[in-house]
Amino acid sequence: MKPLTRRQQAILSFIEDFSVTHSYPPTIREIQEGLGISSTSVVDYNLKVLEQRDEIHRNRNISRGIELVNRPTGGNNLVQIPIVGQIAAGQPIHVPGDIGPHGYDEAVEIGPEMLGSHKSDGLFALRVKGHSMVDALINDGDVVILKEQRVCENGETVAVWLIDESETTLKRFYLEGEQVRLQPENVTMEPIYTRTENVEIKGKLVTVIRPPR
Amino acid sequence: MKPLTRRQQAILSFIEDFSVTHSYPPTIREIQEGLGISSTSVVDYNLKVLEQRDEIHRNRNISRGIELVNRPTGGNNLVQIPIVGQIAAGQPIHVPGDIGPHGYDEAVEIGPEMLGSHKSDGLFALRVKGHSMVDALINDGDVVILKEQRVCENGETVAVWLIDESETTLKRFYLEGEQVRLQPENVTMEPIYTRTENVEIKGKLVTVIRPPR
DNA sequence: AGTTGACACGAACAGATGTTCGAGACTATA
DNA sequence: TATAGTCTCGAACATCTGTTCGTGTCAACT
Incomplete structure (x- = not known):
């Protein structure tokens, strides 16, 4: 043919x-x-x-x-990710249970290509409150999309809860022997070194949305 | 009602x-x-x-x-914003001409709510190259969506070309008497003061997309 | 050289489709 | 009682839109 x-x-x-x-x-x-x-x-x-x-x-x-024929038409490609709460330095990270499409009040809608290789299931969004994440180049009011995940590869950016400090942070994770190095995305800033037991991984960063003004 | x-x-x-x-x-x-x-x-x-x-x-x-409007079918269609080039510190800002639907190789697809009150016409996207915009909390590889605009209100974040310095920057714009203050989004950083004649506004920042890894 | 099929093109036409106009009925309000 | 607003209706009109027709060019094939 x-x-x-x-x-x-x-x-x-x-x-x-x-x-x-x-x-x-x-x-x-x-x-x-x-x-x-x-x-x-x-x-x-x-x-x-x-x-x-x-x-x-x-x-x-x-x-x-x-x-x-056999193509998505108009709007079928929008992906809705539920915004399940906020993320701030001094708060534990809000992790969703099993969320259906209507189990939340607010969602962010994006094209599927913004998810890269991620499937939309297992993803959730948190709105950033405060300036504690500027070291990850994330602003107050931004929306972060995370994949619920308790373990990660070296080099991945993860949202972690630091138990001793009672603090949430978003940094690249490196397991180095008995300790963890948490490396800010902003290369001009210093990393954090801490015990592996002190770190609870809550989710892996998929993408960041900066709301328009 | x-x-x-x-x-x-x-x-x-x-x-x-x-x-x-x-x-x-x-x-x-x-x-x-x-x-x-x-x-x-x-x-x-x-x-x-x-x-x-x-x-x-x-x-x-x-x-x-x-x-x-606001229905799973029909109203919530994907918006395609053409990525017309790159934005980097030492390059003049690439501003599109009259772009048709096939006047570009690449586009970012987002839900219309991510544009806030902006209409999709008049918008274009640039991919960030380098770390020069971390002061605007924008990372290497991020995609910025701009509205083509030569003037702006005080407080708006704009992409400007600094003529004397031959430099592109993204900062909040304030006209103060005879000079311009360009204020980084990262509140911990110092502003730039320069002559109004030194500043060419190329577009107003609408939103930022951080590609997934 | 001649023929055929693919593809392009301008023009015209028929029907589909959105919009406007003037008028009427009904309900709520002063 | 009079008025205003809401909703309905038939008809007409302008524009949008799909389809058809006749013609031309070019490449492949016989």
């Missing part, structure tokens, strides 16, 4: 992108204008081919009647 | 159900036929009310231009 032409691939990508960023698919003329095609019949011809190849389905004689 | 009438609730439910079972929202006439309403202007009138109540958003003069 002949591969799709570049223009056919471009049309398919355009429909996908358009459907993600709008709540409706594009018209023939929006595809034409978006791709700089000079005639609606060129778009129509290529859509016929894409339909024959089962890439799309067309509903005849209605506006915006293009449906993608 | 008056509650929605039964007919308004029925129209909203119809739009929700239709959008789930089709890949596109309904037309005015499809709502009319589906609910047994005898006139398109009745549908139009009630849609106006639903828009005033922030239940839907209408795009004027296009077909199927109804978008649901």
Whole structure:
């Protein structure tokens, strides 16, 4: 079977992108204008081919009647991560139980690519209160997304509760012999060295969201 | 505030159900036929009310231009912000021209609530290169979303190009008499004072995305 | 050289679709 | 009783949108 032409691939990508960023698919003329095609019949011809190849389905004689086949359309990709509380230096870290999508009052919505390789299950969000995490380049009011995790690899940034100090911190974790080195993300700052027994890992940092003003 | 009438609730439910079972929202006439309403202007009138109540958003003069607000289908669509280049201390700030949907290779996808009150048009993203912006609590590899803007209010965080120093920086802007104070977000750090002529504002900071590891 | 199929294009047309207008009925309020 | 606001309705109109038609170019094939 002949591969799709570049223009056919471009049309398919355009429909996908358009459907993600709008709540409706594009018209023939929006595809034409978006791709700089000079005639609606060129778009129509290529859509016929894409339909024959089962890439799309067309509903005849209605506006915006293009449906993608086997593709996520409009908004299906948003991931909702529950904000289960706050994170501050002097507070123990709030860790969720088994949370369903409606077991919380607030959530942050992001595109799945912001999770990298992480699945959305097992993730939770905390809103930062105070300036104690500027050493992790995290500001007051930021939202951190964590993966619930009690152990981690060297070099991963984790949220830990320091028992003796009664303090929460977010730092890169290194197990060095009998002790732990907690390394600030800001390379200009000094690390913390402490006993392994003093450190309770609560979650691994996945990403940080800075709310707009 | 008056509650929605039964007919308004029925129209909203119809739009929700239709959008789930089709890949596109309904037309005015499809709502009319589906609910047994005898006139398109009745549908139009009630849609106006639903828009005033922030239940839907209408795009004027296009077909199927109804978008649901704050619903799992329809309204909460991903927003794609193009990443038009990098931002680093010693580089002039890359500002996009008139970007079409395919005028860039890479984009960051976020939920619309992460933009706060900003519309997605006029926004662009830059990837941070280097540690020069840790004073703004922004890390190497972070993505900053800016609104293209040449003037700003006191207190807003802006990306500016310092002409004499040939340097880019992200700081809170305060116009103080004949000079400008550029205040780091990290309150433990010292501000910069410079002549207003030395400062070129390129964009206002909307939000920061920290890529996962 | 001639033919065929793929792909492009401009123009026109038919139908789909959103919006507006004027009028009417009903309810709440002064 | 009069008025204002809400909601309904039919009809008309402007614009949007999909589809079709005839024509042209180019590459591959016979």
